Amino acid sequence: MNGTKAKNTIEKLRCTFSYFGLPEELVSDNGPPFNGEEYKKFCKSNGITHRFSPPLHPCSNGLAERAVRTVKSILKKQLYENFQKKLNITIQHQLSNFLLKYRTTPTSVNGKSPAEMIFKQTPRTRLRIFKEKGKDKERDKRIKMNEDSGRGRMREFTENQDVLLQLIKNGKPNE
Known part of the structure; x- marks a missing residue:
């Protein structure tokens, strides 16, 4: 921080609260920024109970x-x-x-x-x-292996060879 005045402390607290919301309670040491009237008003207006840790008791x-x-x-x-x-x-x-x-x-x-x-x-x-890039490659390999294993050997066709075709519509063979 650029300084330990109440104004600077309040500014940093506002930044923190913008991420996490307002706390119910704040515990601090007895430093000057936490003893001023400005800090007390800030806590009161935001519904924050301010407690001090015992002095000389870290x-x-x-x-x-x-x-x-x-x-x-x-x-x-x-x-x-x-x-x-x-x-x-x-x-x-x-x-x-x-x-x-x-x-x-x-x-x-x-x-x-x-x-x-x-x-x-x-x-x-x-x-x-x-890690995600590595998982994607491994996942792609597993998918390909599963698809290839259920497919068996790939057939090869020649030009003008007769082929039997079955059309499937909505998951059912078309009659």
């Missing part, structure tokens, strides 16, 4: 702290790798790439990604496109 906000640590760790690694490869990729670009990968990776708990659990559909990624 373990009460453990999940958020762990998530922040994970993001920072990954971004540091990406920045270092991109510096070594002499790539000029913005932090926002790298963050977006990380979030896409994180949100679309299945968890070990239930085998579903966070995005899949929220949106009830599997998000489309480059890996998924690659």
Whole structure:
């Protein structure tokens, strides 16, 4: 974020709420953006109950702290790798790439990604496109094999050879 003023925080929250809707409750630390009158009015006008985590007690906000640590760790690694490869990729670009990968990776708990659990559909990624192309080729091969196996040997005809023909209409032989 460009700053931690209430106005900037509210702007980011509005962006998040545009995706997921309004929450019933928000839990935050006791930082300045969450103590101002502007933030209180924002929560009240949107029907949001705001709760504070206990001061000087980060373990009460453990999940958020762990998530922040994970993001920072990954971004540091990406920045270092991109510096070594002499790539000029913005932090926002790298963050977006990380979030896409994180949100679309299945968890070990239930085998579903966070995005899949929220949106009830599997998000489309480059890996998924690659897998789908492979499945299409395999599926096409299986269909062809099934069709060919029921057909037997293909007959060959010569020019002017008599051929018996049966017309089928609406799934029944035409009489």
